[in-house]
Amino acid sequence: MRLRLSVSYDGTALHGWARQPEQRTVQGDLEDALATVLRTPVELTVAGRTDAGVHATAQVAHCDVPRRVWEEHRDRLVRRLRGVLPPDIAVPAVTEAHPDFDARFAALGRHYVYRLTDAVGGAPPLRRADTVAWPRPLDATAMATAAALLLGEHDFAAFCRRREGATTIRTLLALDVVRDGDLVTIAASADAFCHSMVRSLVGALTAVGEGRRAPEWPASLLARDERASEVPVAPAHGLTLVAVDYPPDDMLAARSRLTRARRALTPPGRPPR
Secondary structure, three states: OEEEEEEEOOOHHHHOOOOOOOOOOOOHHHHHHHHHHHHHOOOEEOOOOOOOOOOEEEEEEEOOOOOOHHHHHOHHHHHHHHHHHOOOEEEEEEOOOOOOOOOOOOOOOEEEEEEEOOOOOOOOOHHHHOOOOOOOOOHHHHHHHHHHHEEEEEEOHHHOOOOOOOEEEEEEEEEEEEEOOOEEEEEEEEOOOOOHHHHHHHHHHHHHOOOOOOOOOHHHHHHHOOOOOOOOOOOOOEEEEEEEOOOOOHHHHHHHHHOOOOOOOHHHHOOOO
16 A cells, blocks of 8 residues: 655755665665664655755655555554654654555646845854855845746756756746845745756856846756756755645546656757657
C-alpha cells in the first residue's frame, strides 16, 4: 500500500534531498529512520529534489509498504519518527494515499519562496538560516516588472543546469516580488522547476534590482537554448519549498501520464526536439 508523507526540514547542514554516499541528505536520513521504525526497507519518491542548503516547510513524498506494516505502526508512526530523526528534519503527518498517488508525477504545481533583506545590519539573527543578507539596495518595483515578463510556458534553458534527457520547458505560473520594509520576498510557482531554476531566476532579478540590468533583460534570455553564464545563482539558504498541489484522487493517474509525457513546446525559430 502507498503512504503519503509531509516533510519539513532546515537544509543548512543537509546536502539536498537525494541520497549521497558519505553525506547527510534528507532522503538518506528519512529512509533510514523509516526503516528503523517500520523494520522494513523503504524507498521514497519526492515531489521536488531540493538542492544542498535549500529548506522545505511542505515537502511531499510517498513510499510503498506492506499493509500489515502500516496497520501495525499507523497510530504511533509520526511520534516514533520524531524520536529517531535528527532535529532538522520533521514528518508532521503520514497518511494512507490513493494507489495512483505519485508525489513527483501527479503534482500540479510547486511553490517556493525566496527571502532577501537589504537592511544595512543584515538578516535578523533568528532568520539568518532562511534569509539572504543582500549587500546592495534592491529596487523591488523594477524586479517585479522583470518578473512579470517571464510568466507563461517557455524553454527556461538559460536559467537551468541541464540534465541529460530532461526537458527545460516549464510553465511559470507566478513570480511575485514584494517588499515589506527591508525584506524582499520572491514567490515562484510552476508546474515544475528544473535544476537551479528558481535560484537563477532570483539571481537575474537581483541584477535588475541593483540597476545593473534592464527589466527586459531576464526575459530576453528565454531565446537561448543553453545555460546563460552571466546569470548569477542566488545562495541556496534563501529558498524554501512551501507547497505542492495535487488533483483529486480520480484525476491522479491522468495527471501522472500527462507529466511523464515529454513537453512538446517548440520555441520560435527552433526546430522541434
